[in-house]
Amino acid sequence: MTISPLTPRLVAALALGVAVVSFVTARRDVSMRLDELRRVEIDRANQQASQLEPDLAPLIDDGEVPAQRTRLERSVSQHGAVGAMVFDVKDNRVVSTPGLPQPLIDHAAKVVQSAQGHPKTDTWRDGPLDVLLSTRTISQAGAPLGTLVIVRDANAITSARWAFWEDALIGTVVQVLAIVVLTIALVRWSLTAPVARTARWMRDLRLGAPTQKMMPGADLFKPLTQEVVRLVSSLEVARASAREEARLRDAHESHWTAERLRVHARSKLGRRPLFVISNREPYIHMRKNGSVETLVPASGLVTAIEPILRACDGTWIAHGSGNADREVVDQHDRLRVPQDQPEYTLRRVWLTPEEEEGYYYGFSNEGLWPLCHIAHTRPVFRAADWASYQGANQKFAQAVLQELEGTESPIVLVQDYHFALLPRLIKDARPDAQVAVFWHIPWPNSEAFGICPWQTDLLDGLLGADLVGFHTQAHCNNFLETVDRALESKVDWEQFTVRRRGHVTCVQPFPISVDVREPGGLAPPEAAQPFRRTELLGSLGVTAAYLGVGVDRIDYTKGIVERFHGIERFLERWPEYVGHFSFAQIAAPSRSRIQRYRDLETEVASEADRINERFGTASWRPIILSRRHHGHEEISRYYRAADLCMVTSLHDGMNLVAKEFVAARDDGDGVLILSRFAGASGELRDALIVNPYDTDELASALHRALTMPDTEREARMGRMRRTVRENNIYKWAGMLTAALASIGPEP
Numbered sequence: 001m002t003i004s005p006l007t008p009r010l011v012a013a014l015a016l017g018v019a020v021v022s023f024v025t026a027r028r029d030v031s032m033r034l035d036e037l038r039r040v041e042i043d044r045a046n047q048q049a050s051q052l053e054p055d056l057a058p059l060i061d062d063g064e065v066p067a068q069r070t071r072l073e074r075s076v077s078q079h080g081a082v083g084a085m086v087f088d089v090k091d092n093r094v095v096s097t098p099g100l101p102q103p104l105i106d107h108a109a110k111v112v113q114s115a116q117g118h119p120k121t122d123t124w125r126d127g128p129l130d131v132l133l134s135t136r137t138i139s140q141a142g143a144p145l146g147t148l149v150i151v152r153d154a155n156a157i158t159s160a161r162w163a164f165w166e167d168a169l170i171g172t173v174v175q176v177l178a179i180v181v182l183t184i185a186l187v188r189w190s191l192t193a194p195v196a197r198t199a200r201w202m203r204d205l206r207l208g209a210p211t212q213k214m215m216p217g218a219d220l221f222k223p224l225t226q227e228v229v230r231l232v233s234s235l236e237v238a239r240a241s242a243r244e245e246a247r248l249r250d251a252h253e254s255h256w257t258a259e260r261l262r263v264h265a266r267s268k269l270g271r272r273p274l275f276v277i278s279n280r281e282p283y284i285h286m287r288k289n290g291s292v293e294t295l296v297p298a299s300g301l302v303t304a305i306e307p308i309l310r311a312c313d314g315t316w317i318a319h320g321s322g323n324a325d326r327e328v329v330d331q332h333d334r335l336r337v338p339q340d341q342p343e344y345t346l347r348r349v350w351l352t353p354e355e356e357e358g359y360y361y362g363f364s365n366e367g368l369w370p371l372c373h374i375a376h377t378r379p380v381f382r383a384a385d386w387a388s389y390q391g392a393n394q395k396f397a398q399a400v401l402q403e404l405e406g407t408e409s410p411i412v413l414v415q416d417y418h419f420a421l422l423p424r425l426i427k428d429a430r431p432d433a434q435v436a437v438f439w440h441i442p443w444p445n446s447e448a449f450g451i452c453p454w455q456t457d458l459l460d461g462l463l464g465a466d467l468v469g470f471h472t473q474a475h476c477n478n479f480l481e482t483v484d485r486a487l488e489s490k491v492d493w494e495q496f497t498v499r500r501r502g503h504v505t506c507v508q509p510f511p512i513s514v515d516v517r518e519p520g521g522l523a524p525p526e527a528a529q530p531f532r533r534t535e536l537l538g539s540l541g542v543t544a545a546y547l548g549v550g551v552d553r554i555d556y557t558k559g560i561v562e563r564f565h566g567i568e569r570f571l572e573r574w575p576e577y578v579g580h581f582s583f584a585q586i587a588a589p590s591r592s593r594i595q596r597y598r599d600l601e602t603e604v605a606s607e608a609d610r611i612n613e614r615f616g617t618a619s620w621r622p623i624i625l626s627r628r629h630h631g632h633e634e635i636s637r638y639y640r641a642a643d644l645c646m647v648t649s650l651h652d653g654m655n656l657v658a659k660e661f662v663a664a665r666d667d668g669d670g671v672l673i674l675s676r677f678a679g680a681s682g683e684l685r686d687a688l689i690v691n692p693y694d695t696d697e698l699a700s701a702l703h704r705a706l707t708m709p710d711t712e713r714e715a716r717m718g719r720m721r722r723t724v725r726e727n728n729i730y731k732w733a734g735m736l737t738a739a740l741a742s743i744g745p746e747p
Contacts, residue, residue, distance in 0.1 A: 018176045026168030033164050037157045045134035045150040048079040057140040068095045085149040087112045112147045130154045256730035262311040264734045268741040274314035278415035281318035283337050285325050292324045304733040309344040315403050320348030349399045358388025368417045372441045373557040375650040397425035416440045424464030436467040436740040441653045443475040446482040463500050466743045469510045471654040471679040476507045512654050512732045516663040516725040533641040543619050544582040549642040551657045553590035554601050559648035559692040564607045566698025584624045639664035644671040644705040648692035654679040662720045671705035686716035
């Protein structure tokens, strides 16, 4: 491998660093070894002094100088010392062994004087003489008599010093060479080679050559990997968008994409800011295992609205529901999102548990939800819930008006039935704002809506908007009829407008949809891989030749129990499918704090168990019920593996599951069984349209789906895919934006 120009500098820096560390370590090691030798000599001196003290004390006390010299000479000879000296209490030399030079004796006197009666060790060197001096006080009966100085040879310590340093320096050189060589080898093995592979991988991606989709060395370069993968994903999406745009131009087709929506939003909105209000936020922050994680809830609304907000640097106002949401906002409850590439603002509104209980679970989902869905569940209206609903709308209105400060002719897009009062509150305070509200659920007939004790307040709130949008024309008609009967206003049935208090509200249908991803186009490569039915069923512990799928929240409007009854009737009428057809029902728990939903969850599980007990075997079950939340990729596996999908809503504004199934079937196969009471049935005419209340019709639709000829099945799916592709989620957002922008603000 060629050494880059950086390598010599890297090696030099590494060698210098290792050398410095090794030198410091060697110095400490040499010092410790020398200290050990000194301690040995000091211990020998102390041992010699301990033996001398009992004999010297009486001799010093009696003034026997010759006897002292004799005793010192004998001790020096026995212990291999250089010499010894005795000083009196005034630090004057009394006696010393022969052969000690006068400069050494003078130095010893200074050491004794500085010791001040305490033991002390010092060194002295003069030419070949290198000694260690140790002092010891001589006492008798507690009274000091003088000081004994033992002189020992230190030449061995000095010689050992150079030997130790020689060993240390050789060891340092060896360590430097070994560490540098090993480090270079490890760098080349664990860093240089992965960098080279990563460079080749990025070059292949740049050139569009076939390559692996995961970055090489992802574990090693984890911080870098996240950014590179995002960059690669953006590059792939941009290329796919370009290919798709080229294909559409060549085919003279017009297809809405996220980028087209961005351009469309800029041209329609200009420099005017967009403000979106919804109950659910596009990003949720949750604290898990001591850290804050960012969750992106699966939502078609986020898919549709985000490109517009990114294009105009808008603001999304939503309820902060995450347990770490407060930790990441600023002092004004705002933060920039998305985290990896901030392009718009998320403003969070805080609701107390009591407010959420009354506004969301109470009035919105026990009152308005069953009221608008004719599914035979009695709506519950409580004055306390209505007060909470009013309070929540007021709180959101206050937040919206704060965000609107300093803007001219802002555009406000209110989402869904949680904020029926909000358009009027905003419009009264800011007449220059262009306000739209999109109602994502059905609007019932006027008699049904008249059940609500506060229908006039709700209608008046909605008519504060310049534009009210529904999924279908039928819902628009129902809304206008309700307004015509309940309020003093002028309804124009030709223009589909309502004039009230001098303000005109347009009412239009905007069928919401999904993002259709073409194989090899906008879809992530892993999403285009085929999913084998046998493998999926094997993971569920079932063996079957045919598979059906249903994907729903556990909600009484979805007709899950009616669907199960249709499957039961199908197996009764066509027993040859017993043991061969299984139905996978993905049922996500929803609004479990409401008793009706808890009861329904129990009923769904009970019916599945009953039918399985009636028809099931050890290796096969007719109904595979999974009561948990599933990710988008996991659901896609079911869509792509299934022979059919059942959507049996008892009443639904649109039902995106039907469109998601069609969008997922880029193989052109599969049959959709669709309730006539779902808004999607008006667009997906090639589905098998059924009445979910008619059990025999459901059974017949199942049999027809499983026996339909290949050519008919593929033709039906092809036409439905074209419909969903041409009317996708981006077109929905684009048409809604264009309609709102075309309505002039109040004078």
